[in-house]
Amino acid sequence: MMDNDMTEYRVDYFLSAAECNAQQEISLPLLAQKLIDISTAHASAIGVGYEHLLENNYAWVLSRVAIELERFPSINKPYSLITWVEDVNRRYSERIVEIRDENDAVIGYGRLTWVAINIVTRRPADLTPYLDNITPSKRKCPIERFPRLGPIGAPDRVTMYQFQYSDIDFNRHVNSTRYIQFILDRWTLSHFDLNRVSRFDISYHTEAHFEDVVEVRCKGDEETQDVEIARDGAVCTRARIKFCPRSVESVASR
Amino acid sequence: MMDNDMTEYRVDYFLSAAECNAQQEISLPLLAQKLIDISTAHASAIGVGYEHLLENNYAWVLSRVAIELERFPSINKPYSLITWVEDVNRRYSERIVEIRDENDAVIGYGRLTWVAINIVTRRPADLTPYLDNITPSKRKCPIERFPRLGPIGAPDRVTMYQFQYSDIDFNRHVNSTRYIQFILDRWTLSHFDLNRVSRFDISYHTEAHFEDVVEVRCKGDEETQDVEIARDGAVCTRARIKFCPRSVESVASR
Numbered sequence: 001m002m003d004n005d006m007t008e009y010r011v012d013y014f015l016s017a018a019e020c021n022a023q024q025e026i027s028l029p030l031l032a033q034k035l036i037d038i039s040t041a042h043a044s045a046i047g048v049g050y051e052h053l054l055e056n057n058y059a060w061v062l063s064r065v066a067i068e069l070e071r072f073p074s075i076n077k078p079y080s081l082i083t084w085v086e087d088v089n090r091r092y093s094e095r096i097v098e099i100r101d102e103n104d105a106v107i108g109y110g111r112l113t114w115v116a117i118n119i120v121t122r123r124p125a126d127l128t129p130y131l132d133n134i135t136p137s138k139r140k141c142p143i144e145r146f147p148r149l150g151p152i153g154a155p156d157r158v159t160m161y162q163f164q165y166s167d168i169d170f171n172r173h174v175n176s177t178r179y180i181q182f183i184l185d186r187w188t189l190s191h192f193d194l195n196r197v198s199r200f201d202i203s204y205h206t207e208a209h210f211e212d213v214v215e216v217r218c219k220g221d222e223e224t225q226d227v228e229i230a231r232d233g234a235v236c237t238r239a240r241i242k243f244c245p246r247s248v249e250s251v252a253s254r
Numbered sequence: 255m256m257d258n259d260m261t262e263y264r265v266d267y268f269l270s271a272a273e274c275n276a277q278q279e280i281s282l283p284l285l286a287q288k289l290i291d292i293s294t295a296h297a298s299a300i301g302v303g304y305e306h307l308l309e310n311n312y313a314w315v316l317s318r319v320a321i322e323l324e325r326f327p328s329i330n331k332p333y334s335l336i337t338w339v340e341d342v343n344r345r346y347s348e349r350i351v352e353i354r355d356e357n358d359a360v361i362g363y364g365r366l367t368w369v370a371i372n373i374v375t376r377r378p379a380d381l382t383p384y385l386d387n388i389t390p391s392k393r394k395c396p397i398e399r400f401p402r403l404g405p406i407g408a409p410d411r412v413t414m415y416q417f418q419y420s421d422i423d424f425n426r427h428v429n430s431t432r433y434i435q436f437i438l439d440r441w442t443l444s445h446f447d448l449n450r451v452s453r454f455d456i457s458y459h460t461e462a463h464f465e466d467v468v469e470v471r472c473k474g475d476e477e478t479q480d481v482e483i484a485r486d487g488a489v490c491t492r493a494r495i496k497f498c499p500r501s502v503e504s505v506a507s508r
Contacts (some may be wrong), residue, residue: 016294017424024424165446
């Protein structure tokens, strides 16, 4: 799974029918979860995993995720993820995940920003003790960096939601990938038949907990929508979702 | 993955943190999905997969699932599933999935009843053409057979829900494992801290679709709850969930 110098890490998968959305592709929340999983696995393999950070009372926290794809991995086919660190300093690690289809052709990228916090003080932690373990790859990622997502102002529409038991993750916070699901659920099944997500950016701010009530606020046009999920005035996440029309062929074959 | 005569089929997994619930165990909906996935994979391997049934315009339909565990696979640990057919006839296939922990000790079982339908007529299909391919194992499964789940009558409590985009699966129906999630979400986070599911039975009746509004009806006592999910008077699923108190040690270590 690893090249000799461990700067890159690859995992091969098979996309089962049960893991697919209504368009018979990997769902975006599941893809995001796989990007998180491979980040975690590679970090552990090079000595900077959760278990290594815990020795200094540190923990990794996911700050931002960008995903951009030409097409999504498809039902009952293999796909692969290859990850490397593009940039690291004492404040954050910027990690790339390349997404390949069943023919090993590159179909997209994920870009994840990880920061560390001190779990006692809950303040940002200094990654200096771990920098020797992390060798950035020379490979560059062609997708754009994360955009600046500011307050969206007056939303076009607002939906209320109260977090349930199954939304909560092993850290007792709302699962990072659940926010992606709530955002996608603002659109209809037929919208996703006619359009696919071409790019998705999400930044994580304040954590939400069991039974918190949030507003999901959307604003934008057909192509680009900005979304904010907030409780009591505190923003939990901000996201930008870009849609592009599916080709006529792919719609007709449905 | 397979013994020589292919009557049994094994897959080894690693439970990532991102796949865990708030109790740092595999979530029940995800475990159910893994049971479905390994059933599908084994069926394909012995020549009775979806692709083989489709040659006769047949498709497998999941009719019932029972899951009973002493404990759940745990965070950041390997676990394994081993499946075999216990009983098969022209009307249905009854499949067992044994669940093993990181030490290869058996910690529970799944029992799944699969029927075939003719996708043109939507009527039950005769499995006779496939019976030669399916050799039931002589291994028996110690957990009880599926109970008869009748109408629950007047419920103790009712919750309304409208199905969203992300609830819909590759077949354009509500995902089988989503029903399990909605059922678990009737209880609080602290209920699951103090209790675990010891047995879960679910039967699938009428299919639900995007934007259908359903009632989730619950009735029972501390130990056993019967649940019905219904739309417009038609029952989509019936389930029975059994809880047992977690040991004092496991609660204290949280």
